[in-house]
Amino acid sequence: ARCLTIGAAQLGPIARDESRPQVVERLIALLHQAKAQGCELVVFPELALTTFFPRWYVEDQGDVDAWFEREMPGPQTRRLFDTAAKLGLGFSIGYAELVEEKGRTRRFNTAILVDPQGNIVGKYRKIHLPGHDQHEPWRQFQHLEKRYLETGNLGFRTFDVFGGRLGMCICNDRRWPETYRVMGLQGVEMVLLGYNTPVHNPPAPEHDALGLHHNRLVMQAGAYQNATWVVGVAKCGNEEGVPMIAGTQIIAPSGETLAQAATEGDELITYRCDLDLGRSYRSSVFDFARHREPQHYSLITAT
Numbered sequence: 001a002r003c004l005t006i007g008a009a010q011l012g013p014i015a016r017d018e019s020r021p022q023v024v025e026r027l028i029a030l031l032h033q034a035k036a037q038g039c040e041l042v043v044f045p046e047l048a049l050t051t052f053f054p055r056w057y058v059e060d061q062g063d064v065d066a067w068f069e070r071e072m073p074g075p076q077t078r079r080l081f082d083t084a085a086k087l088g089l090g091f092s093i094g095y096a097e098l099v100e101e102k103g104r105t106r107r108f109n110t111a112i113l114v115d116p117q118g119n120i121v122g123k124y125r126k127i128h129l130p131g132h133d134q135h136e137p138w139r140q141f142q143h144l145e146k147r148y149l150e151t152g153n154l155g156f157r158t159f160d161v162f163g164g165r166l167g168m169c170i171c172n173d174r175r176w177p178e179t180y181r182v183m184g185l186q187g188v189e190m191v192l193l194g195y196n197t198p199v200h201n202p203p204a205p206e207h208d209a210l211g212l213h214h215n216r217l218v219m220q221a222g223a224y225q226n227a228t229w230v231v232g233v234a235k236c237g238n239e240e241g242v243p244m245i246a247g248t249q250i251i252a253p254s255g256e257t258l259a260q261a262a263t264e265g266d267e268l269i270t271y272r273c274d275l276d277l278g279r280s281y282r283s284s285v286f287d288f289a290r291h292r293e294p295q296h297y298s299l300i301t302a303t
């Protein structure tokens with residue numbers, strides 16, 4: 001068996017006035033727990049260095065940019081990288097990324113994968129950006145990802161690291177079957193994903209009671225239908241008056257959740273994942289080469 005011991009590091013709320021060094025201390029505490037529990041790779045959530053800022057309409061772009069990282073690691077995040085490397089732990093983490101690319105300033109909702117030596121070995125920029133791009137004052141809170149962020153431009157890649165083939169996606173991506181399938185077609189064995197999911201969705205409050213159900217449904221389906229592990233990690237709890245779902249879990253290629261968080265705060269859950277578990281699915285019911293019928297799928301990619 002090719003086993004990889006995963007730590008899914010759920011975060012409780014991050015306050016608006018919490019500084020990067022304060023958050024990094026919380027992440028480091030989880031790294032130490034992960035080391036003590038035999039983990040090799042720790043998965044942190046989406047936008048794990050700041051509060052979930054798209055909930056506010058902010059006019060001044062300079063104020064918005066204060067939530068973004070211009071380098072990774074930067075002066076305030078280097079301690080995270082150094083500690084992980086000292087402990088010999090890999091990690092993935094989500095953050096808001098500001099880059100000069102193609103001659104202009106660009107902003108992405110990004111996740112990176114860092115090896116046990118502290119090298120960035122994988123990067124993903126969120127493709128399915130939910131919410132809206134204009135201020136909608138009728139909402140109790142905003143969801144302005146479409147205003148502050150650009151659609152990711154790196155595709156759904158996979159990375160041969162940690163003894164397996166790993167991929168990443170971010171939050172709303174997990175609701176879309178294409179996300180997993182594009183990685184499944186590359187033979188992905190484990191998908192790492194973090195999320196910030198408010199309990200209340202202002203345009204469709206009738207869904208509010210189903211948040212944890214939908215969270216589990218989409219990740220379990222993505223895992224089973226693509227014979228991959230899925231590690232889903234929440235930032236959750238009541239953040240600045242907005243409750244967000246927990247439900248951090250580690251899902252096997254069978255679609256079964258094998259470990260799950262019990263709280264809505266900082267909490268590490270672990271599982272020793274056998275990366276070969278997907279094989280029997282990939283060679284039987286989901287043998288893509290034998291059973292897919294892509295000639296009937298063209299509508300999926302029509303724009």
Ligand code: CDT
Nearest residue numbers: 130131143171172196197201
């Ligand atoms: N962060 C993120 O993508 N959250 C969304 C909220 C959807 S409602 C606008 C999610 O899909 O969980």
